[in-house]
Amino acid sequence: MSFVDMLLRAEARHRSRLCVGLDPDPARLPGRWRGRVEHLYDFCAAIVDATADLVCAYKPQIAYFAAHGAEAQLERLMAHIRVVAPEVPIILDAKRGDIGSTAEQYAKEAFERYGADAVTLSPFMGFDSVEPYLRYPGKGVFLLCRTSNPGGDDLQAQRLADVPGQPRLYEHIAALAQGPWNRHGQMGLVVGATYPQEIERVRAIAPTVPLLIPGVGAQGGDAATTVRAGWRGDAAGHTTGPVIVNSSRAILYASTGDDFATAARAEAERTRAALWV
Amino acid sequence: MSFVDMLLRAEARHRSRLCVGLDPDPARLPGRWRGRVEHLYDFCAAIVDATADLVCAYKPQIAYFAAHGAEAQLERLMAHIRVVAPEVPIILDAKRGDIGSTAEQYAKEAFERYGADAVTLSPFMGFDSVEPYLRYPGKGVFLLCRTSNPGGDDLQAQRLADVPGQPRLYEHIAALAQGPWNRHGQMGLVVGATYPQEIERVRAIAPTVPLLIPGVGAQGGDAATTVRAGWRGDAAGHTTGPVIVNSSRAILYASTGDDFATAARAEAERTRAALWV
Numbered sequence: 001m002s003f004v005d006m007l008l009r010a011e012a013r014h015r016s017r018l019c020v021g022l023d024p025d026p027a028r029l030p031g032r033w034r035g036r037v038e039h040l041y042d043f044c045a046a047i048v049d050a051t052a053d054l055v056c057a058y059k060p061q062i063a064y065f066a067a068h069g070a071e072a073q074l075e076r077l078m079a080h081i082r083v084v085a086p087e088v089p090i091i092l093d094a095k096r097g098d099i100g101s102t103a104e105q106y107a108k109e110a111f112e113r114y115g116a117d118a119v120t121l122s123p124f125m126g127f128d129s130v131e132p133y134l135r136y137p138g139k140g141v142f143l144l145c146r147t148s149n150p151g152g153d154d155l156q157a158q159r160l161a162d163v164p165g166q167p168r169l170y171e172h173i174a175a176l177a178q179g180p181w182n183r184h185g186q187m188g189l190v191v192g193a194t195y196p197q198e199i200e201r202v203r204a205i206a207p208t209v210p211l212l213i214p215g216v217g218a219q220g221g222d223a224a225t226t227v228r229a230g231w232r233g234d235a236a237g238h239t240t241g242p243v244i245v246n247s248s249r250a251i252l253y254a255s256t257g258d259d260f261a262t263a264a265r266a267e268a269e270r271t272r273a274a275l276w277v
Numbered sequence: 278m279s280f281v282d283m284l285l286r287a288e289a290r291h292r293s294r295l296c297v298g299l300d301p302d303p304a305r306l307p308g309r310w311r312g313r314v315e316h317l318y319d320f321c322a323a324i325v326d327a328t329a330d331l332v333c334a335y336k337p338q339i340a341y342f343a344a345h346g347a348e349a350q351l352e353r354l355m356a357h358i359r360v361v362a363p364e365v366p367i368i369l370d371a372k373r374g375d376i377g378s379t380a381e382q383y384a385k386e387a388f389e390r391y392g393a394d395a396v397t398l399s400p401f402m403g404f405d406s407v408e409p410y411l412r413y414p415g416k417g418v419f420l421l422c423r424t425s426n427p428g429g430d431d432l433q434a435q436r437l438a439d440v441p442g443q444p445r446l447y448e449h450i451a452a453l454a455q456g457p458w459n460r461h462g463q464m465g466l467v468v469g470a471t472y473p474q475e476i477e478r479v480r481a482i483a484p485t486v487p488l489l490i491p492g493v494g495a496q497g498g499d500a501a502t503t504v505r506a507g508w509r510g511d512a513a514g515h516t517t518g519p520v521i522v523n524s525s526r527a528i529l530y531a532s533t534g535d536d537f538a539t540a541a542r543a544e545a546e547r548t549r550a551a552l553w554v
Contacts, residue, residue, distance in 0.1 A: 025378065063375060063382035069390055071348055095375050097399050098340060099426040101302065105340035113346055122374050124401045124421060126428020144401060149376040151403020154453070155446065161438040169432065169446070176431070 003117040003140030004185060006089040007210060007242055011056040013087065017227060017275040018268060019057040019212070020047065021093070021248030022077065023064050028253050030260040040065060041073035043260075045080045047252060050261040051268045052085035057244055059212075061093040062114075078114050089117040091212065091244075095144060097122030103132040111136045118142060120190055120212070123173050127181055134183050140210070141186055143177050145202060146170040148192025148215045170198070171205055178206035188212055191230070193222075193245070199229035207240050214246040216271070223274035245275050280394040280417030281462060283366040284487060284519055288333040290364065294504060294552040295545060296334040296489070297324065298370070298525030299354065300341050305530050307537035317342060318350035320537075322357045324529060327538040328545045329362040334521055336489075338370040339391075355391050366394040368489065368521075372421060374399030380409040388413045395419060397467060397489070400450050404458055411460050417487070418463055420454050422479060423447040425469025425492040447475070448482055455483035465489055468507070470499075470522070476506035484517050491523040493548070500551035522552050 001009075011017060024040045033039040048058065058081055065074040081090055092114055096106040110119040110133070118140030121130055133141050146156055156170040163172055170191075177187045191202050193215030203211065211230045216223050223245065230243040251271065255263030278286075288294060301317045310316040325335065335358055342351040358367055369391055373383040387396040387410070395417030398407055410418050423433055433447040440449055447468075454464045468479050470492030480488065488507045493500050500522065507520040528548065532540030 023379065061379055061382075063373075063379045063386065066343075066348075067382040067385040067390060069348065069352075071343075071346065075346075095399075096340075096372070097374060097401070097421075098372050099424065099428070102300065102338055102340045105338075105344040108344040109340065113344060122372075122399050122401050124374070124399050124432060125424050125426060126431035126433070128426050128428035130428075144374075147376065147402050149402060149405050151376070151405035151407075154403030155401060155450075156403070158440065158446070158449070159438040161436040161443050163435065166438050169435070172435070173432075 002138035002185075003089055004210065004242075006087070006117060007056060007244070010088050011242060014053055014056060015276055016054055016056045016272045017243055017245050018055050018272045019059050019091065019244045019246040020051055020055050020251055020268060021059045021061060021214070021246045022047065023061040023248045023252065025064065026068065028256070030256050031258050037068040037070055040068070040070050041076050044077050046261045047264050048077075048081055048084055050265040051251070052088065054265070054268045054272050055085075055088055057089050057091055058085070059091040059093050059246055061248075075114065078116070082115070089140075090115075091118040091120065091140070091142065092116035093120045095120050095122050097124050097129055099125055099129045103129055107133045107136065111139055118188065120144065123176070127176075130181060134186050137184070139186060140188055142188040142190050142210070142212045143173060145173045145177070145189040146191045146198050148194035152192065171201060174202045174205040177209055182209065190214065193226045196225050196229035199226065203230050203232070203240055210242045210244060212244045212246060216245050216247050223271060224277045227275050227277050247271050279415035279462075280366055281487065281519075283364065283394060284333060284521070287365050288519060291330055291333060292553055293331055293333045293549045294520055294522050295332050295549045296336050296368065296521045296523040297328055297332050297528055297545060298491070298523045299324065299335060299337040300525045300529065302341065303345065305533070307533050308535050314345040314347055317345070317347050318353050318357075321354050323538045324541050325354075325358055325361055327542040328528070329365065331542070331545045331549050332362075332365055334366050334368055335362070336368040336370050336523055338525075352391065355393070359392070366417075367392075368395045368397065368417070368419065369393035370397045372397050372399050374401050374406055376402055376406045377409075380406055384410045384413065388416055395465065397421065400453070404453075407458060411463050414461070416463060417465055419465040419467050419487070419489045420450060422450045422454070422466040423468045423475050425471035429469065448478060451479045451482040454486055459486065467491065470503045473502050473506035476503065480507050480509070480517055487519045487521060489521045489523065491525075493522050493524050500548060501554045504552050504554050524548050
């Protein structure tokens with residue numbers, strides 16, 4: 001089953017647009033696990049166990065494992081999600097961006113070693129830095145498009161002089177993802193939740209691709225506004241592509257005590273409800 | 278000692294602008310190691326042993342290790358370079374690009390876990406995706422600026438409508454790296470060797486930063502032309518920032534037989550001489 005089919009089924013079955021980001025910071029682990037790198041897996045697995053019926057996707061962030069030499073724990077976590085939530089697609093947040101044979105190695109890392117269903121990528125090096133990932137049938141690729149950090153403006157908001165209409169760089173990327181780069185419907189976009197009007201703009205340019213929207217929860221974006229900006233249905237039943245809204249810290253660290261998993265579930269339920277507009 | 282000081286000393290001592298890229302593809306390992314992932318370290322270590330007095334830097338590419346779960350071999354390789362060539366700086370080719378706490382994790386991976394002296398980064402997410410790396414005193418950061426792959430044009434060659442002079446995106450990045458982003462002299466740029474006039478353009482905009490130039494050797498750029506485009510000295514002894522020219526495959530795979538290390542040394546000597554113009 002393709003990534004998009006998995007995503008749509010998980011969304012419908014769990015009535016959820018919530019993606020839980022698995023970004024385990026050793027310094028923020030609960031109780032007696034605090035600061036202990038060997039418990040990254042235990043922590044994330046407990047979060048998965050507590051939220052598996054509430055999400056449309058999981059998004060592990062590879063940096064939190066790589067910084068501590070904990071790749072084996074990430075491998076175990078991927079396998080655990082497959083057992084506990086076999087119907088939920090996994091987006092590996094890696095933001096890779098390289099070319100040719102190196103991109104092939106990173107694609108192998110994401111899809112073969114870790115078995116992810118989709119991966120986040122940077123579009124900076126152009127189409128041939130994305131194409132090696134598209135050779136994996138059914139796998140999804142989320143291109144960075146508009147990020148909500150303060151520095152996101154530095155390059156992404158620049159208007160392009162020689163493209164008709166002088167779109168901003170992020171609008172140009174959205175058009176590439178909807179059109180020429182979107183072989184076999186594998187393409188998605190990452191769009192930050194801080195500016196709903198920018199999500200609307202991306203959705204207008206790229207009506208059918210999945211949007212992955214971080215920035216709700218700890219980063220402050222409003223849930224319902226975010227979804228309404230990224231998703232539209234009409235009376236005839238036509239809808240835009242799916243919207244996946246990521247929350248990481250607000251759920252992972254809902255409690256710092258032994259009740260962290262219960263608190264994470266409660267926070268995930270609240271966020272899921274707020275997103276189901 | 279800072280990355281730039283290490284680089285200048287290694288360049289002077291070895292009379293070399295050659296950086297050897299360590300991108301070990303299991304399918305191209307020599308002789309009885311072919312296809313055997315457990316020999317990535319052995320292969321790279323032999324290349325280092327054969328070339329340690331000929332280079333100004335080494336550049337391991339993390340993807341080739343990560344694809345095969347061989348991070349421990351990369352850790353061993355970093356330690357081996359420190360023993361065999363303690364005066365040679367190591368640039369970890371990772372092309373990371375993420376923000377805030379995630380960027381901190383990737384910086385920890387590059388500088389603490391692997392002990393690199395510098396790292397390659399994507400500028401796509403803006404200054405706050407670069408800043409966490411600059412908090413490590415003396416460490417270097419090479420921003421992707423102009424890449425020589427066919428898709429490099431897709432975004433990097435776009436002219437920016439609202440920046441004075443309407444520079445291309447890569448020229449804008451060069452100006453950021455020379456100026457506002459260059460705290461404490463830690464910034465460098467990655468510029469492909471395919472178009473010498475673009476190297477000249479980057480050098481004119483960013484006269485003092487180190488340029489890391491891949492694309493000589495297997496990728497086809499001419500060595501002497503590349504160096505002349507990126508480096509200038511005048512009669513008064515003023516010079517531009519250093520030029521580091523990377524070659525990977527032409528050296529690593531100079532022979533597929535048991536003489537691979539001898540052949541790699543001979544190819545490195547040829548390239549080093551061609552670059553010392």
